Each structure stands twice: as structure tokens, then as C-alpha cells.
Amino acid sequence: MSTIKYFINNINKITELTYEHFILISIAIVLAVIIWFTVGVVIRNNNKLANGVIGVGSIIMSIPSISMYGILVTIPFFGLSRKSAVTALVLYAMLPIVRNVYVALNEVDKSILEAASGMGMNKKNVLLKVQLPLALPVIFAGVRVALVMMVGVATLAVYIGERNLGRLISQGITRTHTDMVLVGGILVALMAILVDMIMAFIQKKLISPGLHNSNEYINQEGC
Amino acid sequence: MIRLKNVSKYYKKKEGAAVSNLNLHVEEGKICVMVGPSGCGKTTTLKMINRIIEPSDGNIYVNDKNVMEQNPNELRLKIGYVIQKIGLFPHYTVYENVATVPKLLGWKEEKIRNRANELLKIVGLSPQEYAKKYPNQLSGGQKQRVGVARAMAANPPVMLMDEPFGAVDPITRNQLQNEFLKIQKKMKKTICFVTHDIDEAIKMGDKIAIMCDGKLVQYDTPENILFSPKNEFVEEFVGSDRALKVLNLLKVDTILDTSLPKISIDTDSDVLKKLALKGQDHVVVLDDEEKLVGYIKLRKIVERRSLEKWDKYIKRYVSTIDEDSSLKNAMVSMLQFDVFNIPVISENGVYKGIVNFNMIKSYISEEYETNNIVDKVVG
Numbered sequence: 105m106s107t108i109k110y111f112i113n114n115i116n117k118i119t120e121l122t123y124e125h126f127i128l129i130s131i132a133i134v135l136a137v138i139i140w141f142t143v144g145v146v147i148r149n150n151n152k153l154a155n156g157v158i159g160v161g162s163i164i165m166s167i168p169s170i171s172m173y174g175i176l177v178t179i180p181f182f183g184l185s186r187k188s189a190v191t192a193l194v195l196y197a198m199l200p201i202v203r204n205v206y207v208a209l210n211e212v213d214k215s216i217l218e219a220a221s222g223m224g225m226n227k228k229n230v231l232l233k234v235q236l237p238l239a240l241p242v243i244f245a246g247v248r249v250a251l252v253m254m255v256g257v258a259t260l261a262v263y264i265g266e267r268n269l270g271r272l273i274s275q276g277i278t279r280t281h282t283d284m285v286l287v288g289g290i291l292v293a294l295m296a297i298l299v300d301m302i303m304a305f306i307q308k309k310l311i312s313p314g315l316h317n318s319n320e321y322i323n324q325e326g327c
Numbered sequence: 328m329i330r331l332k333n334v335s336k337y338y339k340k341k342e343g344a345a346v347s348n349l350n351l352h353v354e355e356g357k358i359c360v361m362v363g364p365s366g367c368g369k370t371t372t373l374k375m376i377n378r379i380i381e382p383s384d385g386n387i388y389v390n391d392k393n394v395m396e397q398n399p400n401e402l403r404l405k406i407g408y409v410i411q412k413i414g415l416f417p418h419y420t421v422y423e424n425v426a427t428v429p430k431l432l433g434w435k436e437e438k439i440r441n442r443a444n445e446l447l448k449i450v451g452l453s454p455q456e457y458a459k460k461y462p463n464q465l466s467g468g469q470k471q472r473v474g475v476a477r478a479m480a481a482n483p484p485v486m487l488m489d490e491p492f493g494a495v496d497p498i499t500r501n502q503l504q505n506e507f508l509k510i511q512k513k514m515k516k517t518i519c520f521v522t523h524d525i526d527e528a529i530k531m532g533d534k535i536a537i538m539c540d541g542k543l544v545q546y547d548t549p550e551n552i553l554f555s556p557k558n559e560f561v562e563e564f565v566g567s568d569r570a571l572k573v574l575n576l577l578k579v580d581t582i583l584d585t586s587l588p589k590i591s592i593d594t595d596s597d598v599l600k601k602l603a604l605k606g607q608d609h610v611v612v613l614d615d616e617e618k619l620v621g622y623i624k625l626r627k628i629v630e631r632r633s634l635e636k637w638d639k640y641i642k643r644y645v646s647t648i649d650e651d652s653s654l655k656n657a658m659v660s661m662l663q664f665d666v667f668n669i670p671v672i673s674e675n676g677v678y679k680g681i682v683n684f685n686m687i688k689s690y691i692s693e694e695y696e697t698n699n700i701v702d703k704v705v706g
């Protein structure tokens with residue numbers, strides 16, 4: 105009960121923190137998709153380069169977020185600003201997005217690509233009209249992983265000056281204010297679920313129904 | 328028209344040639360079937376024609392133009408291509424799949440729609456029912472049909488087909504083959520068709536190119552391949568049941584017996600008597616529209632009875648056979664109904680003639696003899 109009371113009493117502050125949280129991950133995911141999608145497309149045909157890039161992504165992923173923020177704020181250009189927070193989130197998104205773009209593009213059935221170029225499609229059309237649409241489900245999976253991760257990692261950005269739901273958690277812990285921690289934690293979890301649902305919605309709109317598993321298959325030739 | 332001149336392909340310099348010094352000429356409007364054991368270079372040869380693979384040596388001409396002097400994409404837009412795995416675009420509907428090449432060619436929306444609907448009907452899929460379906464909603468046979476329709480979309484004069492009916496069950500395959508031959512009768516495309524199945528080759532090919540280890544062993548009509556295989560490899564590849572395969576190949580009209588007298592139902596009995604006196608045993612009875620009614624065994628009747636009301640002696644044939652049928656079909660009917668003669672009728676029931684068991688037998692042995700003699704002279 106006291107949790108709900110805390111929530112209602114502080115509704116303005118909580119709304120603001122939620123909003124800031126959402127803005128931060130929105131900026132980060134848009135930038136991450138633009139950058140890492142491009143990188144994934146560029147390295148798609150170069151195994152060695154791809155292994156290198158994905159390796160870098162794995163190393164970044166293994167850096168604890170506190171030290172990542174710590175390193176970034178010491179760089180003069182970033183400092184104690186939103187730039188640092190966004191950069192950290194974008195860097196963490198590297199592995200899931202780049203890897204999934206690369207794998208997805210390379211796993212498209214070769215016979216379909218051969219049919220496409222064999223019919224006279226140029227390279228650009230094969231990529232845009234066939235390869236990418238077919239890779240989209242796997243690419244989306246990567247973006248969703250990155251996004252859900254960002255919602256969590258963003259909470260720690262309060263240590264470098266961000267005001268977001270992480271603040272409720274960290275302040276609640278230092279003050280042993282259980283309700284505050286609980287509200288923060290629940291809202292972060294809800295946000296993760298919400299953004300994932302938004303992505304699922306977008307995914308459904310963008311991906312051809314032909315790529316959903318279908319059980320409508322009926323043998324009409326009769327046996 | 329497709330012409331290959333001294334074409335070779337080496338994937339790796341050290342290894343032998345995947346295709347070596349191949350010469351092949353596919354005439355306009357004909358189907359050339361390339362057949363041979365797996366790995367003999369059929370697919371490689373096919374893919375060199377539309378430049379998916381570049382030849383290491385030699386020249387390839389499609390409609391008298393050297394393919395190497397054309398932009399590969401423009402070349403491919405003019406060549407229909409069907410691959411074994413079909414390669415339908417799973418994210419496109421059936422309609423969008425068929426519309427691919429017309430769209431690339433910049434056709435108007437309405438022209439594309441009309442063409443796609445027409446093609447779906449040609450390959451036996453109702454546009455209303457199938458145009459909006461996705462490939463994962465189709466059976467294997469239906470996918471193959473869409474693959475063929477897609478390849479024919481922009482009405483290319485030349486088509487390359489790599490084991491197009493390879494991935495379906497034998498019954499569907501047979502059906503697809505028949506339908507495709509019917510389509511080809513009208514469309515008259517120049518086709519290079521790859522298969523590893525000699526029966527399919529014999530059925531589909533105007534000419535058959537038998538390949539082995541990247542080399543062309545024999546390039547000939549199905550009849551000649553069956554009757555006079557050039558060497559042991561071909562003989563073995565064709566199989567020991569060559570004689571039966573020949574039957575499959577020959578239409579009933581090659582040995583159709585049209586010598587039996589035909590009479591109509593209202594023929595005067597005097598005419599029958601005369602025929603009987605001439606020693607005629609059987610006569611065929613037709614109605615006013617030349618359709619088959621039955622037959623009469625004259626001699627038996629003349630010996631015992633008057634011919635006044637002869638129509639009550641008409642007997643029906645237990646089985647008839649379509650004029651498009653092969654001699655094998657005829658044989659099968661003969662064995663099934665335990666008869667030696669089967670009348671051949673056209674689609675609308677008009678009598679064409681009789682096939683006879685002994686005639687089939689002597690025709691086959693004659694063909695073998697002639698060719699064996701030729702072999703001895705040449706060899």
C-alpha cells in the first residue's frame with residue numbers, strides 16, 4: 105500500500121523520470137540502428153572484417169556498464185553529459201545489432217539470391233528487394249535485444265548525471281527507502297516490456313506475412 | 328537459339344575441367360535436355376549460358392549474340408530461369424513473384440496484372456485463389472508451377488531449366504511434365520533443360536545431350552539415343568529396358584493400321600457380302616460423325632446367317648485409346664484387357680485406326696536390326 109501511496113504522492117517526479125528514461129533510450133536506439141545496421145551491411149561479404157568487428161562488439165559487451173560510463177566521462181568531448189550516456193548505450197547495442205544483421209544477411213537461402221540475380225536483378229535490387237526483407241526477422245530480433253538491454257543499462261547512467269528511473273533505485277537504496285526502489289524497479293521492468301511490445305508491433309507491420317510460419321498449408325493436389 | 332562453341336570451365340586450375348570443350352546447338356523452339364550423372368557439369372553448363380558462371384574458354388551465343396558482350400542483367404531479363412530449388416521469394420505473394428521480371432522491365436501495372444493472371448491460368452492455378460497466397464502456403468507442385476510461371480513472365484524466347492521438376496513426387500512430376508509439354512507446344516520456346524533422370528530426358532527432349540565428366544558424349548534425338556547408343560556409357564546410362572522406353576516415346580500413330588474397311592451403320596448388306604467374299608475378316612462400324620460404334624466379324628456371320636439385319640452383330644471394343652497415347656499406353660491396355668487390337672480415337676471420339684500387338688513387336692525389332700546394321704558398318 106505504501107508503495108502505491110509513494111507513487112501517487114510523487115507522480116510528477118516519477119513521470120518526468122520515466123519520460124527522460126524513454127527519451128534517452130529512444131535517441132540511443134535510433135542512433136544505434138542507423139550506425140550498426142550500416143556497419144552490418146557493409147561487412148556482410150567480408151568474413152575477416154566481420155569477425156573483427158563482431159569481436160570488438162563482444163569486448164565492448166563485456167565491459168561493466170559502470171566502468172564504461174566512467175571511461176566515457178573522462179573523455180573531454182563527452183564529459184558529464186547526455187552524450188556519454190547515449191554513447192555507452194549505442195556501444196552496447198553494437199554486438200546484438202551488427203551480429204544479427206551480418207548473420208541474417210548471410211543466412212538468406214543462396215538459391216533465392218541466385219534466382220533473383222538469375223532473373224536479371226542488379227546487385228542493389230537483390231540486396232534491397234530480396235536479401236534485406238528476408239533478413240528482417242533476425243535483424244529485428246537483434247534490435248529488440250539491444251533495446252531491452254538499453255532500458256536496464258540506462259538506469260546506471262544516473263551516476264553520470266542522467267535523471268531517469270535509475271535515480272529512484274539508487275536513491276532508494278542509499279536511503280533504504282523500499283517503496284522508492286520498488287517503484288523504480290517495477291517501472292523499469294514495465295518499460296522494457298513496453299518497448300519490446302512496440303517493436304513487436306513495428307515488426308509485424310514491416311515483415312512480410314509470407315515469412316511468418318504458416319500452418320495454412322494444405323495439400324491441394326490430393327492423395 | 329542457343330549455341331555453345333568449344334566451351335570449357337575450370338573452377339580451379341589444378342583440378343580437371345568441370346566442363347570441357349563443349350559444343351552444343353539448341354535450335355529455335357526446341358527443347359534440349361542435358362542429362363548425365365551427378366557432377367558431370369550440367370548445372371555449370373546451364374549457368375554459363377546466363378553468365379551466372381563465366382566460361383573459362385569458348386563462346387556462347389544466345390540468338391546469335393555473344394553473351395559475353397552483353398550486360399549480364401540485361402541478358403538475364405531475356406532468359407527465363409528455373410532452378411531446382413525453385414527459389415521463389417518467400418516474402419512475395421504468388422502474384423508478386425510472377426510480376427518480378429515485368430516490374431524490372433518497367434511494364435505498366437495493368438499489363439503486369441493481365442500477364443500474371445494469364446500465366447497463372449496457363450500453369451493451372453486459378454488467379455483468384457492463388458495470386459495473394461505466399462509460397463509457404465503452397466504445396467511442392469504448386470511452387471514448381473509458380474516457378475515456371477515466373478520464368479515465363481516476360482515471355483522470354485529462351486529458357487533455362489535446372490531440374491525444374493526434381494523436388495516433387497513422381498505423380499506430380501509426371502503431371503507437371505505433361506502440362507509443360509502442352510504449354511511448350513504453343514509457346515515454342517528455345518529451352519535448355521537439365522535433369523539426371525533419363526526417362527525425363529526422353530520424355531521432354533527434342534534432342535538429348537548425354538554428358539559425362541564434363542564432356543558431351545552423344546547429342547541426338549531420343550530415338551537415336553535409344554536405338555543406337557554411341558558407346559557403352561550411353562547404353563548403360565539409358566538402361567537395359569531401352570525397348571520399353573522406346574515404346575514410351577513413340578505415339579500410336581507411328582504404326583497406326585488404317586487398312587480395315589470402315590462402314591457406317593446404314594450400309595447396305597450387299598456391301599458387307601462383297602467384303603466378306605473378298606476375304607475380309609473384320610470391318611469397323613462408324614456412325615454418321617465417324618465416331619466408333621464397334622466391329623463386325625464378317626466371316627463368322629456370312630458362314631451361318633443372313634446379313635439382313637446385320638447391325639445386331641456389332642460388337643463393341645473393350646477398350647479404346649487416345650490418339651495422343653504412346654505405344655506403351657497401348658501395350659498396357661492390351662495386357663490389361665487381354666486383347667491384341669485396340670482402336671485409336673481422337674479427342675472427340677472420331678475413329679483413327681487400329682494398333683496391333685504384332686505390329687508393335689515387329690516395328691521394334693525392325694528398328695533394332697536397322698540400327699545394329701548401321702553400327703556394324705560404322706564400327
Ligand SMILES: Nc1ncnc2c1ncn2[C@@H]1O[C@H](COP(=O)(O)OP(=O)(O)O)[C@@H](O)[C@H]1O
Nearest residue numbers: 338339345363364365366367368369370371372
Ligand atoms: N562453385 C564451384 N566451385 C568449384 N567446383 C565446382 C563448383 N560448382 C561445381 N563444381 C564442380 O564442377 C563439377 C560439375 O558440377 P555441376 O555442374 O554442378 O554438375 P551437375 O549439375 O551435372 O551435377 C563437379 O565436379 C563439381 O564438384
Ligand SMILES: [Mg+2]
Nearest residue numbers: 369370371489
Ligand atoms: Mg546440377
